[in-house]
Amino acid sequence: MRTTVSILGCGWLGTALGRSLLRKGWKVKGSVASTQSYNRLEVSGISAFYVKAKAQSLTVDYNSFFNTDVLIISIPPTRTDCVEDSYPKKIEQVIAKVEELNIKKVLFISSTSVYESKNAEVKEGDEGTPEKASGRALLKAEKLLLDNPAFQTTVIRFGGLIGYDRNPARFVQGKNTPVFDAPVNLIHRDDCINIITQIIEKNIWGEVFNASSPEHPGRNEFYAKAAKISDMPIPVFSKDKGSYKVINSDKLIEALDFKFAYQSPMDYLKEVEEWAYRI
Template sequence: MRTTISILGCGWLGTELGRNLLKKGYIVKGSTGTNSRYNELEFTGIQPFYVRVEPEAMVIDYFSFFNTDVLVIVIPPARQENITDIFPAQIGKIVEQIRQMKIQKVLFVSSTSVYESTNKEVREGDEGIPEKPSGRAIIEAENILLNRQDFQTTVVRFGGLIGANRNPGRFMAGKKGIPGNTPVNLIHRDDCVQILSQIIEKEIWGEVFNACCPDHPLKKDFYSKAAEVSDLPIPEFSDLPENYKVVNSDKLIKRLEYTFKYPSPMNYLNELQAWDFRI
């Protein structure tokens, strides 16, 4: 019997993951909260569902979306006040459906924002108290899922996402006075998709993984190069100190025996230059 995967949040990352899983022979259901994305999903072969998760309730067209073997949650916290209350409440509503439909396996897309910037390398278990409310909301959401005994959750903490249609040259083009001597924690969408797919294929559950490029160039080097290959104004960096963290992904690499397509974000920029990338 073919395995069914439901992806809650088919945006820039979730849709690409769905396409990849379809090629591997899985049945894929995908959710969106907008009508335009709903129509786009239909053309990919992903079975489209309308789902909007609110703290008080879930707005959904068909609850058969949750009739699945694996639920992948790809919904970041929205930028709004009280996010430390709202996002965990949203996850709580999702848990209600997981329990009701007796889903056994959950894959939660998290973020390295759960780590404090302590000017050192961080590994799984070094979370501390994140500076941003979004980071605190995400780590609480992780705990809600990981502490459940009636299903298994694997959490993947991605660094900053780069890749198709996300030109990093635009992030800081023309800006001035930016502290530039801090390392970046980035990952390409292609690697994100392969990592999530391999976790599902290899059935690695009940784990927490960091997922970033193993190489961490300085902010000034990466974003200057990104602007250069995109014909955008080069940002001006300062030597002012800035708190940072270096996210270590050794656990993921060892457990999955994973080889990054883009071991450094600079590899991606070199590829863009080779293709005369312009956005």
């Protein structure tokens, strides 16, 4: 029997995930919140729906979007969400629809920003008080989902997303202050898609997983090389690490018997170099 998956938020990750699941023979529904994105999604082959989550309401063109075996929530907080603390309220609106239509499995895409920078390695359970408002908003949203007994939720906390058209050299262009030499916590989109797919296939629910490449080169090494091979200005770097954290993904690796295609973010820079060379 084919699995039906609905992806709430088909952006850069969600659309690529949907295409991958389609190739595996799954039925995939995807949501967007603008007409332009709707047209783009239709062309991809994913069944397109309009869903817009607000703090006080959830606008849905067709409830059939929520007729699914698994709901993947991939809508990150915006700056407005964080300032007004409205993001958890948006998730509450989604939860109400999940309960109404009796969805039993939810996969929530979160971020490693939920961790406090403790200048040390962090595992699931080491959250502390995140410095960023987005991290605090995500942590509240995670709790709302995980604590709800009406359905099972698994949370994936991804590191910074890289791959394909996301050239990391652009992340540090135009910096007016030196870039701290903290360890990087990054993950390639291909690994993200494989992790999500395996969690669904292996029916792993009620868990929280960190997901970041196991190796963590320093920002100086990583971004200097990215800028050099992309023929971009190399930013000024500091020897100081600043405040940082190192994301430990051992729980995920053990639970899924998972092998990262990109053990280190440096592996992706080989592709960036090849791409730059071809151009």
